[in-house]
Amino acid sequence: MNIGTRKILDRSFTAVGIGSIIVMALALMVVVVPIVSNGIGAVFFTGTVEHRKMLRNEFQRGDTQHLASEVASSERYRARVYEILGTFEKELEGMEPALKRQYTSKYAQTRTAIQALLGPLPGDTTPMLTRFKYGQTRWEKAEEKLHDLLYESKWDNSNSEIMGKEYFVSRSNAFKGTSLAPLFPYMKSNIEKMLLPEFTVYWGFITDSSVDSHFFGGIWPEIQGTFFLAMGAMLFAFPLGVIAAVYFTEYARPGFLNSMLRSANSTLAGVPSIVFGMFGLAFFINTLKVSESKSVLAGSLTLAIMILPTIIRAAEEAILAVPKTYREASLSLGSTKWNTIATVILPAALPGILTGGVISLGRAAGETAPIIFTAAVSVGSAIGLADVFSSPTPALSWNIYNLASEHEAAAQLRHVQYGMVFALVTIVLLLNLSAIVLRARISKKMKG
Amino acid sequence: MITSESFTEKKATRDIYLPPERKTVDGGGESHVVAKDFSIYYGEFEAVKKVSADILSRYVTAIIGPSGCGKSTFLRAINRMNDLIPSCRTSGSLLFDGEDVYGKYTDEVLLRKKVGMVFQKPNPFPKSIFDNIAYGPRLHGMSDKKKLMEIVERSLKKAAIWDEVCDRLDKNALGLSGGQQQRLCVARTLAVEPEVLLLDEPTSALDPKATAKIEDLIQELRGSYTIMIVTHNMQQASRVSDSTMFFYEGVLVEHAATAQLFTNPKDPMTEDYITGRFS
Numbered sequence A: 001m002n003i004g005t006r007k008i009l010d011r012s013f014t015a016v017g018i019g020s021i022i023v024m025a026l027a028l029m030v031v032v033v034p035i036v037s038n039g040i041g042a043v044f045f046t047g048t049v050e051h052r053k054m055l056r057n058e059f060q061r062g063d064t065q066h067l068a069s070e071v072a073s074s075e076r077y078r079a080r081v082y083e084i085l086g087t088f089e090k091e092l093e094g095m096e097p098a099l100k101r102q103y104t105s106k107y108a109q110t111r112t113a114i115q116a117l118l119g120p121l122p123g124d125t126t127p128m129l130t131r132f133k134y135g136q137t138r139w140e141k142a143e144e145k146l147h148d149l150l151y152e153s154k155w156d157n158s159n160s161e162i163m164g165k166e167y168f169v170s171r172s173n174a175f176k177g178t179s180l181a182p183l184f185p186y187m188k189s190n191i192e193k194m195l196l197p198e199f200t201v202y203w204g205f206i207t208d209s210s211v212d213s214h215f216f217g218g219i220w221p222e223i224q225g226t227f228f229l230a231m232g233a234m235l236f237a238f239p240l241g242v243i244a245a246v247y248f249t250e251y252a253r254p255g256f257l258n259s260m261l262r263s264a265n266s267t268l269a270g271v272p273s274i275v276f277g278m279f280g281l282a283f284f285i286n287t288l289k290v291s292e293s294k295s296v297l298a299g300s301l302t303l304a305i306m307i308l309p310t311i312i313r314a315a316e317e318a319i320l321a322v323p324k325t326y327r328e329a330s331l332s333l334g335s336t337k338w339n340t341i342a343t344v345i346l347p348a349a350l351p352g353i354l355t356g357g358v359i360s361l362g363r364a365a366g367e368t369a370p371i372i373f374t375a376a377v378s379v380g381s382a383i384g385l386a387d388v389f390s391s392p393t394p395a396l397s398w399n400i401y402n403l404a405s406e407h408e409a410a411a412q413l414r415h416v417q418y419g420m421v422f423a424l425v426t427i428v429l430l431l432n433l434s435a436i437v438l439r440a441r442i443s444k445k446m447k448g
Numbered sequence B: 001m002i003t004s005e006s007f008t009e010k011k012a013t014r015d016i017y018l019p020p021e022r023k024t025v026d027g028g029g030e031s032h033v034v035a036k037d038f039s040i041y042y043g044e045f046e047a048v049k050k051v052s053a054d055i056l057s058r059y060v061t062a063i064i065g066p067s068g069c070g071k072s073t074f075l076r077a078i079n080r081m082n083d084l085i086p087s088c089r090t091s092g093s094l095l096f097d098g099e100d101v102y103g104k105y106t107d108e109v110l111l112r113k114k115v116g117m118v119f120q121k122p123n124p125f126p127k128s129i130f131d132n133i134a135y136g137p138r139l140h141g142m143s144d145k146k147k148l149m150e151i152v153e154r155s156l157k158k159a160a161i162w163d164e165v166c167d168r169l170d171k172n173a174l175g176l177s178g179g180q181q182q183r184l185c186v187a188r189t190l191a192v193e194p195e196v197l198l199l200d201e202p203t204s205a206l207d208p209k210a211t212a213k214i215e216d217l218i219q220e221l222r223g224s225y226t227i228m229i230v231t232h233n234m235q236q237a238s239r240v241s242d243s244t245m246f247f248y249e250g251v252l253v254e255h256a257a258t259a260q261l262f263t264n265p266k267d268p269m270t271e272d273y274i275t276g277r278f279s
Helices: A003-041 A049-059 A064-093 A097-118 A139-150 A183-195 A220-251 A256-269 A273-287 A296-320 A324-332 A337-366 A385-389 A396-406 A410-447 B004-017 B071-078 B108-114 B129-139 B145-158 B178-190 B208-221 B234-240 B258-263 B268-274
Strands: A044-047 A151-156 A165-170 A198-201 B031-042 B045-056 B060-064 B088-096 B115-118 B196-200 B226-230 B243-248 B251-257
Touching: A003 A044, A003 A410, A044 A139, A049 A064, A064 A097, A064 A183, A097 A139, A097 A183, A139 A151, A139 A183, A220 A256, A220 A296, A220 A337, A220 A385, A220 A396, A220 A410, A256 A296, A273 A296, A296 A337, A296 A385, A324 A337, A324 B115, A324 B178, A337 A396, A337 A410, A337 B129, A396 A410, B031 B071, B031 B226, B045 B071, B045 B226, B045 B243, B060 B071, B060 B234, B071 B088, B071 B115, B071 B196, B071 B226, B071 B243, B108 B115, B115 B178, B129 B145, B129 B178, B145 B178, B178 B196, B178 B208, B208 B226, B208 B234, B226 B234, B234 B258, B243 B258, B243 B268, B251 B258, B251 B268, B258 B268
Parallel strands: B045 B251, B060 B226, B060 B243, B115 B196, B196 B226
Antiparallel strands: A044 A198, A151 A165, B031 B045, B031 B088, B243 B251
């Protein structure tokens, strides 16, 4: 090969390499940017007086006097709304039946839209679900709901060839000439005075328990559950994995059984996590009966089995990477094999073992499938440390899935979903970061 | 136990190993390590062939010979470091202090405590200088901080490195230079108070200045420890040792007082080797 071709090959390979890295970075950006921006929005947002009312009633937080004055000023503007509604209801009573029928259903829609915006109206019975006790707590949601109030959404299905198109019809036109007509311009111009939006930092999103199925955030039980599950998994898997690795590298004699065990270990690392989930249900709960039903213990054990092969592999590699000379030095000083392993080899292999451990910890924190059948519930309060043997727990990974697909109001809770995803990503990222820092510190200490 | 017959036999020939000017040093000069028809195999390969030798206590014995002649293998057999190689086995007898090194009931851990070793490449642990030296004593049950400090100081002084490291005992040993690391390794070995010091090409990874320091150190330690040093450097062997063994292809060709071996070798092969006709 002549020198020109060689150089062109080198350059094109470099270009391909850089290109693939850029593609990867872009893909990562596409995923991470919305998670970060929307996730931050779960804590920092423009909150309305309804949010502050909710905090006051559900968590006894906030300045009562200030809130009272805010509610009073808000009610001053809301009073006019109630007045218009009352007047129209009377007008409706007096209408002739055909016209009445026509307006009743439209009025019901309008009233519901106002309820969604401002919360229960005077005279309504107190709703059972907490989510209906308050109006919109977030300003951007309130703006959406205002649009829903002002315009009725309709579907144009005239062309059967294509999908129906959504279009909006102004409600104020529908009520033209009635006493309800002034409501719409009034709502539009006075919504801010009724909801009093202001910038809010809601740390409670992270530290509170959820109220009414995560409707207002509150993901602490999930964070704590994830922490318990991951830590529990590490508690079982880490010592076991390191011991197994020591056995493989130091004690096992090469032979058929040993190579079988090793390949079994590698195979286990590739088993889909849902299989581990089914295994956990069948083995830990149904056969061993570690708990009556789902529990943190069963989930931790399942996760431990799942991450064990990774830990074994990482620890094995780390132990094999320890220079042989350390072993020789220690043995030549009259050290026993076990002592050599404990005082020289394991400390020297520690950075590698820890890295493997923390990566596995991150994986345990993020896995959904193994805990579906063994530990996770969709809604629950934070459990105490004493309950881990018997109680299931909510966990971030499972609740992200649940909130995004199975929750009855999934579409309204995007901010909570993003908040949870952001929390999980942050936890895993922090774990990995701490692994890097820890590794660097130990390596530095060893290199002197 | 060594048989009385072979012992007297050895006693008769022992004087030839001793340099004329140092017949006795503090009661040294006794048989310390005795090999009789001692062979070492790696699988089927016989690396050391029926070696019979008598290494005297508190003298320096050098082992020379071309690469792959089995000199390191023989040295490592004395404190059973060859046990790390699964395919390695031995035949014949190797006695240390009159006890069979490869006996059924020999405790290799105890043996290695008495027979210390310094390796080709300096291999301090990735720990502090203090912890490196204290590693052996701690291993053998010493936990008193004050006594440990004494041992560390004494060992480092013996290894002639105390002055260089006394103000940074808590620093990592890997921060030292290669020569310092090697002397630290010697100090680490001395800290467990061995009787025998095995040096496996201790200066091959060092520069001339550091080599000179190690050689000085060996001179210092002579008379206190039985020292065996494997070396490629014949000048080094002649400088530091009392007696010299020449190995060739696993066979102990000649074992004599150093002065005699280098000036008046009995075997023509030895002569060829020391005059550089082959290597």
